[in-house]
Amino acid sequence: MLEIKDVHKTFNPGTVNEKKALKGIDLKLEEGDFVTVIGGNGAGKSTMLNAIAGVWNVDSGSILIDNMDITNLAEHKRAKYIGRVFQDPMTGTAATMNIEENLALAKRRGKSRTLRPGITKQERNEYYELLKTLDLGLENRMTSKVGLLSGGQRQALTLLMASLQKPKILLLDEHTAALDPKTASKVLETTEAIVNKDHLTTLMITHNMKDAIAHGNRLIMMNEGKIILDIKGEEKKSLTVEHLLHMFEKVSGEEFASDKAILG
Numbered sequence: 001m002l003e004i005k006d007v008h009k010t011f012n013p014g015t016v017n018e019k020k021a022l023k024g025i026d027l028k029l030e031e032g033d034f035v036t037v038i039g040g041n042g043a044g045k046s047t048m049l050n051a052i053a054g055v056w057n058v059d060s061g062s063i064l065i066d067n068m069d070i071t072n073l074a075e076h077k078r079a080k081y082i083g084r085v086f087q088d089p090m091t092g093t094a095a096t097m098n099i100e101e102n103l104a105l106a107k108r109r110g111k112s113r114t115l116r117p118g119i120t121k122q123e124r125n126e127y128y129e130l131l132k133t134l135d136l137g138l139e140n141r142m143t144s145k146v147g148l149l150s151g152g153q154r155q156a157l158t159l160l161m162a163s164l165q166k167p168k169i170l171l172l173d174e175h176t177a178a179l180d181p182k183t184a185s186k187v188l189e190t191t192e193a194i195v196n197k198d199h200l201t202t203l204m205i206t207h208n209m210k211d212a213i214a215h216g217n218r219l220i221m222m223n224e225g226k227i228i229l230d231i232k233g234e235e236k237k238s239l240t241v242e243h244l245l246h247m248f249e250k251v252s253g254e255e256f257a258s259d260k261a262i263l264g
């Protein structure tokens with residue numbers, strides 16, 4: 001489904017600010033893999049997701065989706081294969097448009113602009129049923145402006161929009177980090193439901209080790225631009241925070257620096 005082969009990325013090459021952010025990333029995801037990604041600040045987690053999304057060109061290596069080489073494909077051209085949700089609840093939705101208009105936008109992404117702009121009754125019914133699955137009562141507020149929603153409601157809606165066209169890969173970059181703990185756990189539950197329903201291949205970055213362990217079928221840890229741990233199957237199921245910290249220290253030769261990740 002997704003294959004990353006020996007990808008390197010350097011920011012500001014040849015200057016005093018040169019930063020090798022990815023130093024040979026190799027990763028192969030099977031269809032339906034739900035991978036949690038953990039690592040300290042600056043480990044390269046967001047950079048890896050940006051490389052997949054095509055925010056800029058990588059230095060070397062290749063990226064394939066469904067055996068199709070997208071390494072040099074422009075960001076907007078690969079967008080139809082990719083769903084993304086970021087940390088900031090304000091970024092994924094259009095605040096001045098209402099809920100159903102946002103969903104219609106997501107539904108029409110990548111399609112011809114000559115399509116009728118109105119929302120059909122059938123689409124409205126479809127959105128109603130989709131919103132109901134979130135269990136937030138948004139199905140009864142379809143004509144409310146999205147700017148009136150809470151951060152958690154907006155993230156849940158963004159998730160729904162990102163998954164509406166069944167992307168080949170769903171990229172989540174700390175999408176619950178800006179929410180209070182209760183809302184974050186609700187949005188994680190929603191994430192799990194959406195990913196499972198459509199069997200979506202997913203990469204989810206989190207700062208919280210417990211969340212990384214509790215969700216998905218596979219966990220990777222990054223450090224200094226490399227993937228240093230890749231844990232799946234039964235080993236992933238029986239993983240504990242202590243065990244993970246121990247493995248991190250063994251592989252990296254240093255202590256895991258983020259208390260927030262450990263205590264989270």
Ligand SMILES: Nc1ncnc2c1ncn2[C@@H]1O[C@H](COP(=O)(O)OP(=O)(O)OP(=O)(O)O)[C@@H](O)[C@H]1O
Binds near residue numbers: 021040042044
């Ligand atoms: N656009 C950019 N220009 C310059 N440097 C960048 C850019 N994006 C990332 N970096 C640098 O690359 C390194 C990896 O950053 P990245 O954002 O991938 O880390 P991360 O693992 O997501 O960390 P965090 O947990 O803090 O989000 C960092 O040193 C960062 O400063």
Ligand SMILES: [Mg+2]
Binds near residue numbers: 045046047
């Ligand atoms: Mg990041």
